[in-house]
Amino acid sequence: MATLGQWVEGARPRTLPAAVAPVLAGTGVAWWVDSFMPVRALLALVVSLALQVGVNYANDYSDGVRGTDADRVGPLRLVGSGVAAPGLVKRAAFAAFGVAAVAGLVLVVLSGQWWLLALGAASILAAWFYTGGSRPYGYAGLGELFVFVFFGLAAVCGTTYVQVGSVPWAAVAAAVSVGALACAILVANNLRDIAGDEVAGKRTLAVRLGDSGTRTLYVGLVVLALGGVVAASGLSTWWALLGLGGFVLVAGPVRGVLSGAKGKELIGVLKLTGVAELAVTVGLTVGWVLGRAL
Numbered sequence: 001m002a003t004l005g006q007w008v009e010g011a012r013p014r015t016l017p018a019a020v021a022p023v024l025a026g027t028g029v030a031w032w033v034d035s036f037m038p039v040r041a042l043l044a045l046v047v048s049l050a051l052q053v054g055v056n057y058a059n060d061y062s063d064g065v066r067g068t069d070a071d072r073v074g075p076l077r078l079v080g081s082g083v084a085a086p087g088l089v090k091r092a093a094f095a096a097f098g099v100a101a102v103a104g105l106v107l108v109v110l111s112g113q114w115w116l117l118a119l120g121a122a123s124i125l126a127a128w129f130y131t132g133g134s135r136p137y138g139y140a141g142l143g144e145l146f147v148f149v150f151f152g153l154a155a156v157c158g159t160t161y162v163q164v165g166s167v168p169w170a171a172v173a174a175a176v177s178v179g180a181l182a183c184a185i186l187v188a189n190n191l192r193d194i195a196g197d198e199v200a201g202k203r204t205l206a207v208r209l210g211d212s213g214t215r216t217l218y219v220g221l222v223v224l225a226l227g228g229v230v231a232a233s234g235l236s237t238w239w240a241l242l243g244l245g246g247f248v249l250v251a252g253p254v255r256g257v258l259s260g261a262k263g264k265e266l267i268g269v270l271k272l273t274g275v276a277e278l279a280v281t282v283g284l285t286v287g288w289v290l291g292r293a294l
Contacts, residue, residue, distance in 0.1 A: 026159025152179015
């Protein structure tokens with residue numbers, strides 16, 4: 001039987017930065033245009049966090065029953081390590097998706113934007129079929145596209161939309177930055193797991209690009225994220241350039257990736273890239289608050 005600590009560990013990878021960053025960025029834009037709505041922002045955070053927890057448990061379940069996690073370098077996987085029954089982890093995933101659905105429904109009712117139900121349903125389906133189902137798209141090299149679209153563009157712009165009623169271009173630029181950094185985390189994760197994924201038949205984008213190509217992609221995503229911050233600042237207030245301060249944290253990971261870090265060395269890259277994603281959005285948001293005040 002898995003302990004509480006093991007359940008938390010199973011849900012933890014990339015969860016907090018990936019859940020908080022897009023909501024913080026989207027809310028920052030809402031503040032900048034003087035349309036901040038705390039209740040809607042909080043509900044958006046619940047949706048984002050529940051989806052992240054749900055996709056982590058869903059991946060744990062699906063990869064575990066396929067045997068993909070039989071020889072894993074990274075954090076604990078509940079099913080792969082045998083500390084929790086597959087059915088129990090699957091139910092935990094669905095419970096998290098249920099929380100996201102309920103919070104999302106309340107948000108839809110408050111905003112009156114019923115078309116967002118379709119976006120919510122698509123987000124849950126995409127979270128499950130990343131590694132679930134008979135033909136998971138994460139096994140076909142499309143995981144990064146999912147992350148960029150749903151935990152970048154949709155999450156940031158959706159958070160802004162339910163508060164503002166529109167999506168300013170600054171939100172789109174911020175969403176590109178958040179999405180690129182979220183993708184960089186996944187790229188580093190898949191770079192670490194190339195050998196095991198290839199043996200297991202998991203054709204991630206990292207497996208398809210190879211070691212060298214994946215390292216180049218990681219650096220390219222960091223550069224794209226930096227450009228997104230500059231664009232968001234130009235489209236709103238130059239105070240938002242405070243977001244560039246977060247990239248100091250990703251300097252080490254970039255050096256590590258370029259110098260050939262492998263295996264457990266990449267765990268630190270994952271963690272620091274996640275912290276950098278959150279730090280960038282904090283800088284952006286502080287900039288928008290200052291820009292509005294001054």
